[in-house]
Amino acid sequence: MIRLTAITRTFYMGDQTVYALNNINLHIASGEYVSIMGPSGSGKSTLLNIIGLLDKPDSGNYELDNKLITDLSETEQAQIRREKIGFVFQSFHLVPRLTAAENIELPLILSGMPPAQRQLRVNDALQAFELTPRAHHRPSELSGGQRQRVAIARATIMRPSVILADEPTGNLDHQIGAEVMLLLENLHHGGTTLIIVTHDRELGARAHRQIAMRDGKILTDQTDDAH
Amino acid sequence: MTLTDTLHTSLKSVMSYRVRSLLIILAMALGVAAVVVLTALGDGARNYVVNQFSSIGTNLLVVLPGRAETSGAFLGAVLGQTPRDLTLKDAQLLGRLPQVRRYAPLNVGAAELSAANRLREVTVLGSTAHLIPIRHMKLAQGSFLAHGTERSAQIVLGVKIANEFFPRSQAVGQRVRLGDSRFLVSGVLASQGESMGYNTDEIVIIPIDYAQAMFNTTSLFRILVEAKSHSEIESAKQAILASLRQSHDGEDDATVITQDAILNTFDRILHALTLAVAGIAAISLLVAGILIMNVMLVAVNQRTEEIGLLKAIGATSTDIHRLFFAEAVWLTLVGAILGFLLGEFGSLLLRLTYPQLPAWAPAWAAIAGISVALVTGILASILPASQAARLDAVQALSKK
Numbered sequence: 319m320i321r322l323t324a325i326t327r328t329f330y331m332g333d334q335t336v337y338a339l340n341n342i343n344l345h346i347a348s349g350e351y352v353s354i355m356g357p358s359g360s361g362k363s364t365l366l367n368i369i370g371l372l373d374k375p376d377s378g379n380y381e382l383d384n385k386l387i388t389d390l391s392e393t394e395q396a397q398i399r400r401e402k403i404g405f406v407f408q409s410f411h412l413v414p415r416l417t418a419a420e421n422i423e424l425p426l427i428l429s430g431m432p433p434a435q436r437q438l439r440v441n442d443a444l445q446a447f448e449l450t451p452r453a454h455h456r457p458s459e460l461s462g463g464q465r466q467r468v469a470i471a472r473a474t475i476m477r478p479s480v481i482l483a484d485e486p487t488g489n490l491d492h493q494i495g496a497e498v499m500l501l502l503e504n505l506h507h508g509g510t511t512l513i514i515v516t517h518d519r520e521l522g523a524r525a526h527r528q529i530a531m532r533d534g535k536i537l538t539d540q541t542d543d544a545h
Numbered sequence: 546m547t548l549t550d551t552l553h554t555s556l557k558s559v560m561s562y563r564v565r566s567l568l569i570i571l572a573m574a575l576g577v578a579a580v581v582v583l584t585a586l587g588d589g590a591r592n593y594v595v596n597q598f599s600s601i602g603t604n605l606l607v608v609l610p611g612r613a614e615t616s617g618a619f620l621g622a623v624l625g626q627t628p629r630d631l632t633l634k635d636a637q638l639l640g641r642l643p644q645v646r647r648y649a650p651l652n653v654g655a656a657e658l659s660a661a662n663r664l665r666e667v668t669v670l671g672s673t674a675h676l677i678p679i680r681h682m683k684l685a686q687g688s689f690l691a692h693g694t695e696r697s698a699q700i701v702l703g704v705k706i707a708n709e710f711f712p713r714s715q716a717v718g719q720r721v722r723l724g725d726s727r728f729l730v731s732g733v734l735a736s737q738g739e740s741m742g743y744n745t746d747e748i749v750i751i752p753i754d755y756a757q758a759m760f761n762t763t764s765l766f767r768i769l770v771e772a773k774s775h776s777e778i779e780s781a782k783q784a785i786l787a788s789l790r791q792s793h794d795g796e797d798d799a800t801v802i803t804q805d806a807i808l809n810t811f812d813r814i815l816h817a818l819t820l821a822v823a824g825i826a827a828i829s830l831l832v833a834g835i836l837i838m839n840v841m842l843v844a845v846n847q848r849t850e851e852i853g854l855l856k857a858i859g860a861t862s863t864d865i866h867r868l869f870f871a872e873a874v875w876l877t878l879v880g881a882i883l884g885f886l887l888g889e890f891g892s893l894l895l896r897l898t899y900p901q902l903p904a905w906a907p908a909w910a911a912i913a914g915i916s917v918a919l920v921t922g923i924l925a926s927i928l929p930a931s932q933a934a935r936l937d938a939v940q941a942l943s944k945k
Contacts, residue, residue, distance in 0.1 A: 367939050370857070372856070372857055372938045372939050372942075373938075373939050392861065392862060393861045393863070396856070396859050396860065396861040396864075397859065399856075399857065399858070399859045400858065400859020401859070405857045405858065407942070411850065411853075411854045411857070411942060413851050413854065415557075415558070415561035415562075416557075424855070424858055425858045425859055427546060427550045427554060428546050428855070428858060428859045428860050428864060429546075429859070430546060430547050430550070472858065473858075476859075
């Protein structure tokens with residue numbers, strides 16, 4: 319469960335104050351599939367970063383699973399990111415010198431899991447995302463779709479309760495993009511909360527709940543009853 | 546993140562940037578190698594000098610005329626400021642002291658040596674039979690003033706002189722002329738080469754009485770005294786000074802220099818020199834440290850996106866800090882070990898090239914070289930590692 323109360327985030331551009339998020343109130347229940355849409359500068363990525371604990375609001379409260387986490391220490395927030403949140407980025411953000419398997423393994427290493435256990439989990443993930451034949455290839459040797467599959471495998475390897483995807487199909491062609499979306503939606507069907515930030519209306523419309531933003535405010539928040 | 550994972554991950558990172566890592570390792574290795582080789586050279590020179598001094602005798606005391614406290618040990622003697630000369634009588638007095646094992650009065654001069662239609666100028670030492678054992682000289686043939694021949698006109702030749710004058714026949718038993726006197730060659734010194742300023746292969750030794758007559762003097766240049774044991778050197782020195790004071794009407798007009806004191810002085814000077822040389826070499830380690838800092842700062846800049854990603858997937862600032870710190874430790878450690886091996890190899894080459902120089906790097910130098918390298922590398926990593934740890938995840942991820 320995600321609950322944002324009166325969240326404000328400002329940036330300073332010269333002597334001008336820009337409200338990236340202006341008094342945002344939002345509640346997302348566990349297992350929801352939410353898309354956040356809006357033009358550039360509307361604050362959707364900032365909202366995703368705050369939900370993902372990569373950024374801190376200037377004011378307001380953020381509760382995750384009924385726990386107030388706005389005031390937690392940097393280490394405690396890192397632990398929550400590691401255990402409860404998985405990120406999928408538009409530009410994949412894979413470490414170029416590591417193989418697909420090593421990239422997927424990174425969050426497990428950070429968690430301090432023993433190597434033998436890590437190996438089993440990574441093998442499972444490689445199999446689940448059909449990456450076993452590419453396990454020892456570096457990102458430069460993979461296609462765009464394979465790279466994003468590696469990134470999704472990495473995001474889910476810790477079995478997080480929330481997946482945050484920032485334009486996950488932005489760098490992929492239509493067909494590969496659709497395949498990636500199916501992978502993410504499968505995770506949602508497994509009970510994971512899925513929050514997607516996108517420019518793409520068609521992609522946004524696939525979510526059960528669609529939030530539209532402009533100038534740091536939520537314009538509309540619609541739940542599709544058909545789902 | 547566990548320590549093993551930190552070390553393993555950072556090692557993989559070091560190995561994936563091969564050229565960069567090799568250059569840093571090389572810089573560090575050269576610094577450590579310079580410390581090891583230069584200290585080996587300095588310590589080798591120190592040991593060489595100390596060995597040279599040790600080879601002139603054991604528990605040796607040198608008595609010379611002149612007051613050390615008024616005009617300096619050597620200066621006074623050289624400038625002839627001695628109120629009273631040392632004589633054979635003084636030498637005999639010293640020989641009776643309980644701390645003294647043996648003594649050898651000494652006169653030094655130059656004279657013309659001629660034999661077998663050959664002629665040359667030689668350095669002449671006038672002394673007694675005890676000079677040979679006191680000065681650790683060895684006779685290759687014959688003897689010098691053996692029992693029953695103490696007052697005979699005999700001469701010992703340095704090996705080079707013997708070979709020059711008697712290349713085809715045995716020198717012992719031959720007759721030579723030194724100055725205006727004739728001598729019977731009773732022995733030939735074994736080859737010892739250069740020692741303490743003169744070449745023992747090119748000297749001749751005659752009895753002290755003949756030397757004093759030849760140089761028309763009753764005074765002595767030095768009296769060499771050997772104490773009974775190392776622990777008795779200081780008491781022997783005091784006893785010698787007291788004895789000479791008594792025989793010289795209460796005047797403190799002689800100086801006693803102990804071999805130990807000279808050795809200690811040289812040891813201190815050369816040790817300081819070794820330290821200074823090692824210090825200069827250590828500067829190259831600092832330069833290597835600055836190189837590490839520079840390259841690591843560039844690496845942080847190049848890997849900003851990776852750092853942002855690590856934070857996004859749950860790395861703490863401490864994890865990032867440790868990863869960069871461990872990279873610096875790897876680079877420094879490998880560089881230091883390689884440098885140590887290079888230094889040892891350099892020392893070996895020195896020993897092979899100059900066999901008389903015991904160029905072994907002392908243990909402290911190797912330990913200090915490696916430690917300074919590690920400390921430098923670690924210090925150099927603090928700034929880049931802190932910079933990496935402080936990076937804002939959102940900004941780092943958005944860097945193209």
